[in-house]
Amino acid sequence: MSGKRLASSSASCKPKRPRKGISLDIKLNILQRFDAGEKLSAIAKTLGLATSTVATIRDNRDKIQASAQIATPLSARTLYFHRSEVMLNMERLLSLWIKDQTQDNVPLSTNVIQAKAKSLYDELLKEEGSAAQGKPFLASKGWFDRFRKRFNLHKVQSTDVETAINYPSDLKKVIDEGEYMPEQVFNVDETGLFWKRMPDRTFISKEEKATPGFKASNDRLTLLIGGNAAGDFKLKPVLVYSCENPRALKGYAKPNLPVIWRSNRKAWMTVTIFQDWFINYFCPAVEKYCAKHHICNKALLILDNAPCHPLNLNDLSNNVRVEYLATDTASLLQPMDQGVIANFKRYYLRKTFKQLINATDREGKPTVREFWKSFNIMNAIDNIAESWDEVKVSTMNGVWKNIWPECINNFSGFPPAEPAEKVTRDIVALANEAGFEEIVEGDVIHLLDSHKEDLSDDDLMLLEQERASEEVDIIETPPTPLQLMTNHLSDALSYIDQVVHILSANDPNRERSLKVGRLLQDAMSCYREMYKEKMRRKQQTTLDAFLVFKSEPPSPST
Numbered sequence: 360m361s362g363k364r365l366a367s368s369s370a371s372c373k374p375k376r377p378r379k380g381i382s383l384d385i386k387l388n389i390l391q392r393f394d395a396g397e398k399l400s401a402i403a404k405t406l407g408l409a410t411s412t413v414a415t416i417r418d419n420r421d422k423i424q425a426s427a428q429i430a431t432p433l434s435a436r437t438l439y440f441h442r443s444e445v446m447l448n449m450e451r452l453l454s455l456w457i458k459d460q461t462q463d464n465v466p467l468s469t470n471v472i473q474a475k476a477k478s479l480y481d482e483l484l485k486e487e488g489s490a491a492q493g494k495p496f497l498a499s500k501g502w503f504d505r506f507r508k509r510f511n512l513h514k515v516q517s518t519d520v521e522t523a524i525n526y527p528s529d530l531k532k533v534i535d536e537g538e539y540m541p542e543q544v545f546n547v548d549e550t551g552l553f554w555k556r557m558p559d560r561t562f563i564s565k566e567e568k569a570t571p572g573f574k575a576s577n578d579r580l581t582l583l584i585g586g587n588a589a590g591d592f593k594l595k596p597v598l599v600y601s602c603e604n605p606r607a608l609k610g611y612a613k614p615n616l617p618v619i620w621r622s623n624r625k626a627w628m629t630v631t632i633f634q635d636w637f638i639n640y641f642c643p644a645v646e647k648y649c650a651k652h653h654i655c656n657k658a659l660l661i662l663d664n665a666p667c668h669p670l671n672l673n674d675l676s677n678n679v680r681v682e683y684l685a686t687d688t689a690s691l692l693q694p695m696d697q698g699v700i701a702n703f704k705r706y707y708l709r710k711t712f713k714q715l716i717n718a719t720d721r722e723g724k725p726t727v728r729e730f731w732k733s734f735n736i737m738n739a740i741d742n743i744a745e746s747w748d749e750v751k752v753s754t755m756n757g758v759w760k761n762i763w764p765e766c767i768n769n770f771s772g773f774p775p776a777e778p779a780e781k782v783t784r785d786i787v788a789l790a791n792e793a794g795f796e797e798i799v800e801g802d803v804i805h806l807l808d809s810h811k812e813d814l815s816d817d818d819l820m821l822l823e824q825e826r827a828s829e830e831v832d833i834i835e836t837p838p839t840p841l842q843l844m845t846n847h848l849s850d851a852l853s854y855i856d857q858v859v860h861i862l863s864a865n866d867p868n869r870e871r872s873l874k875v876g877r878l879l880q881d882a883m884s885c886y887r888e889m890y891k892e893k894m895r896r897k898q899q900t901t902l903d904a905f906l907v908f909k910s911e912p913p914s915p916s917t
Contacts (some may be wrong), residue, residue: 381408381416386423388509389416391447405510445487446496449480454510458627458666459551473498476506523688527762530661533682534763539659540589541756541766542652545645546661547585547594548695549628551810552704554580554739555731558802561795563731580626580739582618583636584703584747585695588766590756592648595619596747597636600736601626607735610841617744628667634675642676661762663689697758699750704807705782706746712789714742719793727794751776845897848890855883 385406392402399417403410416423453476460467477498496502534544556576557564567574583597596618603622613620619640621632641660649656656678662668663684672681684692711734718730725733753770760767783803790798859876866872 381412383423383426385509386416389413390420390423391451393417445480445483448483449476450506450510452479452483453506455625457510458625469500469503473500473503476502520691522685523691526685526688526692527764529685530682530762531765533680534659537657537659537680539657540654541759541763542587542589542591542654543645543649543657544588544659544661544763544766545585545594545641546588546694546759547583547641548663548689548693548700549581549583549665549667550695550700550704551579552582552707552743553810554578554736554743555734556806556809557731558790558795558798558806560797560802561790563728580736581628582743583628583633584700586755588694588756588759588763590752590754590768593747593750593755594641594644596743597621597628597632597640598740598743599623599626599628599632605736607737611737612841616740618740628665630667630669633667634669634672637669637672637679638675642679645679661694663693665689692762694758694762697761699754699758701807702754702776702779702782703746703750704810705779705786706749707742708803708807709782709786709789710742710746710749712786712793714738716789716793843886843889845890845893848886848893852883852887852890855879 389402389406393399399413400410403413406413453472456475456479457467457472477496480496480498553576555578564576567576578601580601581599583599584594586593598618599621601622601624619636623629623632645658646656649658658679660672660679660681661684662681664686668683672679690696715727715730719725719727751774753773754776756766756768756770783800786803787798787800790803859879862872862875863869
C-alpha cells in the first residue's frame, strides 16, 4: 500500500520537474506585469507557471533586478531593449488592444499586429518628446515571436471559409445525435457598445472632441446576448462594466436590474464571469424554460472559441452540452453575428434619440446639452433592456440560416422584423427633430460601425489612464436601498387615475381614451396589488397591537 502511495506521489511530482529554469527575461516580464497592476493568479495562468513560483519571483524582486544589472553585455543590451519604458508601455497597450479585438471577434493577422505595434511605439515616443536611441523599432518578425511568447498570444485570427462551409453538416450530426429541438439549441456572443456615443457631425460630438482628457464617447461596456434557435427565448443580457458601483446605480438592487450586472477594470468578459453565468444563470434558465414548455431539460450551447469561454463547461452540467465553432469561422457562422447584434444596436440608438426628444421637447425641460451631460449608465441599462425586447422572434430564428438552415420558420402571422433601412431612417428623422439637422443616413451607419472599431492610440492611452483612476467613481459606503413606501404608491396611483380622468373627460375620441386608460391601469396593476398588500399588513399590525393592549390587565390603582 505504501509502495503504491510512493509511486503515486512520485508520479504526481513528475510534471513539475521540467520547470527547472525560468529565464531572467521572463522574471523581468513578471515583475513588469505586477507593476502594471496584474493579479498574481492571472500572471501565473497566462505564463503557465505555478502561483507559488510567480509569488516567489515577486518576493525576490531586488535580487532579480540586481542580476539584470550585472548581466553580460549582450544580455544587458537585449534586456535594456525589452525593459525600456517606451517598449514596455507599448507592449502593455498592444496586449490590451489585441484582447479588445479578440472580444469582438475581429480577425487579426501578424502584419496587422506589427503595424499596430509600430504605430503605438511611435506615438509613445512622440509623447516622451525624445528621439529614438539606436536602431528604430521596426516591429520585426523576431520581435513579434518574442512578444507572442511573453504574452502567451495564441494563433492570430483569420477567416476559414472552407471550414465554415463544412461545419454545418458536422453540427447537424451533433443535433441529430442529441435529438435537440430548435427550442433547446442556444447561441450567445459578446459585443462591445459605446453606450454614450453620438454621430461625429453632431455639435455634442464636436464639442467633446475639443475637450481635453478622456471622452465619454469612448466609455465602452461589454454585453453577452443570445437566445435559442426557435427564437422564442431571449436570455437576459449580461453587462460587464469597468466600475462595480457607479453613482447612477446608487440604491438599486443589482439582482433586480434588467441586465445581469458584472464588472472588471477593463469591462471585458472573463472566464470567471462566463463560468459563473453558465452555472448560476444559463443552466437554471434552460431548466425553467423547458419545464414551462413541457420538454426535456437538455440544451446544446454553441460558442465561438474566444479566450473568455472556458473549455471545461461540459464538465459543469449534466443537461447542457457545449459545442465550439470551428476555429476562424465565427464571423461567418455565429448566429448572433448574422443580424441580431446589428439590429439590437440600431434599436439602442433609436431608443436613445427618442429618450432625448421626450426629455427636451417641452417648456422648462433641460436642453439637449444638459440632457446628454446627465445621461448615465442607468439610462443606458434601461435602453439596453428595451432595445433587446424589440428584437423580434423572426430575427432570432432567421440568423441560424448559415449554421442550421433546417430550423428556420416562415413565421407567417407574426409581426415582421423592421428592415434595417427603416430603422436607420427613423434614427435620422429623430436626430433631425432633436436639432441635429446635418445628420444623414451615412452618419448613422458610420456610428453603428464604430462599435466594431478599435480605439486610436491616443484613445487607448487615455482609456488606460481613466480606468487606472476609476476608484473615484466607486461608492465607499454601502448605499441605502431604495424603497417603495405606501405613500409613494398612493401618490403614483392617484396620478394615474388623474391622467385617465383628464383624457376621458377631454378627448373627443372616446375609443382612444378608453384604450389608453385600460393600458395605463393594466400597467399599474402590479403596483396596485403591492399597495393593497402593504396596507393589509399595516392594518394587521395595528390590529395586533390593539389586541395586545386590550388583553393586558389593568394597572392597579394607586
